[in-house]
Amino acid sequence: MTDRALDIAFWNYDRTRALSDGRVKIDGVAARFHTERIVPLIFEGMIRRRAYDVSELGLTYFLRTFADGPSPFLAIPVFPNRAFRHSAIYVSEASGIRRPEDLVDRTIGELALYGHDAGVMPKGILSDEFGFKPERSRWIVGGIDFPMAPIDFVPQPHPAEVRVTMAPAGTDLGAALEAGEIDALISADVPRCVLEGSPKVRRLFPDYEAVERDYYRRTGIFPIMHTVVVARELAEREPEVVRAVYKGFCDAKSATTEELTQGITFNNAALMVPWLTGLLGRNRALLGDDWWPYGIARNWAALDAVLRYHHEQGLTKRRLAIEDVFVPYLLNA
Incomplete structure (x- = not known):
């Protein structure tokens, strides 16, 4: 056959x-x-x-x-x-944002489309846990620092009361965040200014790993x-x-899970990630052997x-x- x-x-x-x-x-x-x-x-x-x-x-x-x-x-x-997504929320130091509650009446950038995959979860978590309401902020949708065509092959709805505008072609929302032109950014991808350690930007949750691990312990949601x-x-x-x-x-x-777990015996020497064995151990303790x-x-x-x-x-x-x-x-x- x-x-x-x-x-x-x-x-x-x-x-x-x-x-x-x-x-x-x-x-x-x-x-x-x-x-x-x-x-x-x-x-x-x-x-x-x-x-x-x-x-x-x-x-x-x-x-x-x-x-x-x-x-x-x-x-x-x-x-x-x-991916855990508390870490996907970035803020401008010039904005004065220190807490999720400070996002009210701010201009927030979002990568690719309003409600991209890494945007839906942070907004939902902020809503559930901090009373965040998207309609109380202004939204600008665009790209960051790598070439990506506009997303024009799916519907892009949003509630009438949510103010959404599209950034001009070629706009780099990461650069806009660093310049203080927008107050915050939600993005699946890490903007260059963050990767380069600019003192003008930071994550909303600086100790994001601890926050995300606590979120999983409380909700069971990965x-x-x-x-x-x-x-x-x-x-x-x-x-x-x-x-x-x-x-x-x-x-x-x-097959990949088995490679990583068997690799623990040899301190995962095949992969050039320092302390990977310890990280795998912590992840398995929290998330289970099938993490x-x-x-x-x-x-x-x-x-x-x-x-x-x-x-x-x-x-x-x-x-x-x-x-x-x-x-x-x-x-x-």
Whole structure:
């Protein structure tokens, strides 16, 4: 029997590399793997051109495809990109912002689009824990210090009471933050001024790792940025293929997990990251031995939070449920 040919796209992550380099095979599938210079180009290919059968998608990009009814995609519970996001909020020293409550009536930049994946979670956390209301700030959306085309392939809604403007082409929001032209910035990517240690900028939460670890202890949420979607027709017509794809992603992640945990014996000498063994130990103590879980059960709280925030922030007309967006036969995965 001929294997099913599938085009599968994702960025070059360690947890997917065993698929693209052939160490892990997807049973019954002849896979052609694709990637791009930056991950939004993968999203654009899937959404605009249906370029792939299976593709990584940022959660907000995926959820916006439900704007006019059922999405052409369904997700499998694979999460190649996740990150704690208290650390994604930067402030200008000139702004005088010291606490989350000081963000009121300020001009805040946001990378790429209003409600990008690394923006939804910080806004939701600030709202839940500090009473933050996006409508009480001014928002400017644009790029930072690397070339990136405008995101024009998904709807970009926002509530009427939230003041959002697009920055002129070529604007560097990181530079604007350093110059004091904006008061704060929420960005998935670290602006150059922060990387270079400019004294004019800092994170809203300077000891962000401690804050993020405390957040996980209290909520059990390891925020999810991206998932993997399949064409809805494929999910409905070929469930065994989709199950095999899910297993392949799980096996690839397990291969990397095993490499890192076995490497502890040798102080992870293969990787030039000082103190990595200690970090892995602290992470496993907090997050568990499977510290980057796939499946619905281990991720219910994180998924429910982002779906709630997406609706509360006016990015989806209705409050989508987990059952609306994931392949039904993998809900118990």
